[in-house]
Amino acid sequence: MPPRKLMAPLLFAAAVLLAVAAAFGAKYYVAHKAQQEAERRVRTAPLVVAAVDLPAGLELSAGRLAVAQWPVEARPPGHFGAVKPLLGRVLQQPVVKGEPLLAGKLSPEGAAAGLAAAIKPGWRAVTISADEVVGVAGYLKVGDRVDVIATVKGLDQGKEAVARLALQDLEVLAVSHQAEQDGKKPPKLKGQVLTLLARPADAERLALAAGEGKILLALRNRQDRQPALTRGARLGAMVAPPPAPAAKAEKCAAPRPSPPAPTVELIKGVTRARQELKP
Numbered sequence: 242m243p244p245r246k247l248m249a250p251l252l253f254a255a256a257v258l259l260a261v262a263a264a265f266g267a268k269y270y271v272a273h274k275a276q277q278e279a280e281r282r283v284r285t286a287p288l289v290v291a292a293v294d295l296p297a298g299l300e301l302s303a304g305r306l307a308v309a310q311w312p313v314e315a316r317p318p319g320h321f322g323a324v325k326p327l328l329g330r331v332l333q334q335p336v337v338k339g340e341p342l343l344a345g346k347l348s349p350e351g352a353a354a355g356l357a358a359a360i361k362p363g364w365r366a367v368t369i370s371a372d373e374v375v376g377v378a379g380y381l382k383v384g385d386r387v388d389v390i391a392t393v394k395g396l397d398q399g400k401e402a403v404a405r406l407a408l409q410d411l412e413v414l415a416v417s418h419q420a421e422q423d424g425k426k427p428p429k430l431k432g433q434v435l436t437l438l439a440r441p442a443d444a445e446r447l448a449l450a451a452g453e454g455k456i457l458l459a460l461r462n463r464q465d466r467q468p469a470l471t472r473g474a475r476l477g478a479m480v481a482p483p484p485a486p487a488a489k490a491e492k493c494a495a496p497r498p499s500p501p502a503p504t505v506e507l508i509k510g511v512t513r514a515r516q517e518l519k520p
Contacts, residue, residue, distance in 0.1 A: 285310040288341055289321040295336045296383055297359035297414065301327050306342065319344035331358040335384045356415060360438065366414055367444045368436045369451055371458065381435060381460065385413045388459040388469070391450035405473035407450045410466055412438040 288311035295305060306324050320341050321327055331348040348358040360366050371381075381387070391407040394400055415436035435458075439447060450456050 284313045286313050286316065287311070287322050288316055289324055289327060290339050290341050291336045292338065294338050295332055297332050297335045298354060298356050299332050300354035301330050301332065301342075303328060309339075311341070317341055317343060333359055333361065356436070359414060363440070364438050365441055365444045366436050367439050367447055368434060369447070369456070371433045371435050381413055381416055381433065381458070383413055383416055384463070386410055386461050386463055386466075387413060387437070388461060389447060389450065390457040390459055391454050392457070393450070393454035402476040403473055406469060406471055407446055407456075408439065408443050409468050410461070411443070414438045 287308050290307055290309050292305055292307040295301075299305075303324055306327060308324065311320075320343060327342055327347075330350065331352045331354050332346060333348045334346045336342065336346060352358045356366060388406055389408040389411065390404055392402060392404045394402045413435060417434045437447070447456075
């Protein structure tokens with residue numbers, strides 16, 4: 242057993258060693274936790290998004306674009322990490338605020354700004370005049386999708402009116418308002434001029450429907466791209482009288498005939514006779 246004079250230094254040295262071990266342990270624990278937290282943190286990278294809502298046919302400038310930190314694993318194909326490659330490019334599709342700018346939404350390099358830049362190859366822009374009824378009460382906006390209902394009269398000998406879905410799922414490319422002046426009063430909105438994006442064959446059908454009859458636009462959900470299968474509506478079928486109700490069956494059934502009374506056959510020699518048995 243060591244002398245008492247040596248006990249105090251030994252205890253002090255042991256306390257120092259324990260304190261150093263505790264300090265290193267705490268430091269390691271904190272560093273390990275920080276490393277785990279960093280591993281959990283999502284890695285991000287710069288990605289160019291729209292700073293404001295941008296319509297189709299617009300030439301991009303620095304003030305209309307912003308750079309956001311985007312998760313690396315969630316970056317969509319065709320994204321841009323810097324603003325400079327986008328300067329001067331023209332949008333082919335509308336982009337909302339905060340949406341990433343993608344190569345698929347841009348016109349080819351060198352394309353001029355304007356409505357023509359927003360027309361996809363193989364498509365045509367068709368303009369129609371629409372009042373508040375035809376134009377869905379003025380609620381149509383660029384990027385909406387509509388169906389065209391055509392109403393035509395005189396297709397048969399009875400000159401019956403027929404309504405049919407002539408075109409479906411057309412994109413609204415541009416919307417402008419018509420106004421009428423009435424002296425010194427402020428201009429009053431009269432209707433809309435709508436530009437729809439259509440295939441050449443659909444553009445012909447739209448022109449025929451607007452020229453030979455009346456058209457009505459039906460607004461549809463932008464996510465609903467499925468065609469509707471209908472037979473159309475005919476005026477004669479709508480106003481035809483309902484079919485006559487079937488004759489009601491009689492409440493009381495006809496009485497059943499009474500079963501025949503039981504009989505017996507009597508044979509006396511060569512004579513036969515039948516006799517009913519009465520109760």
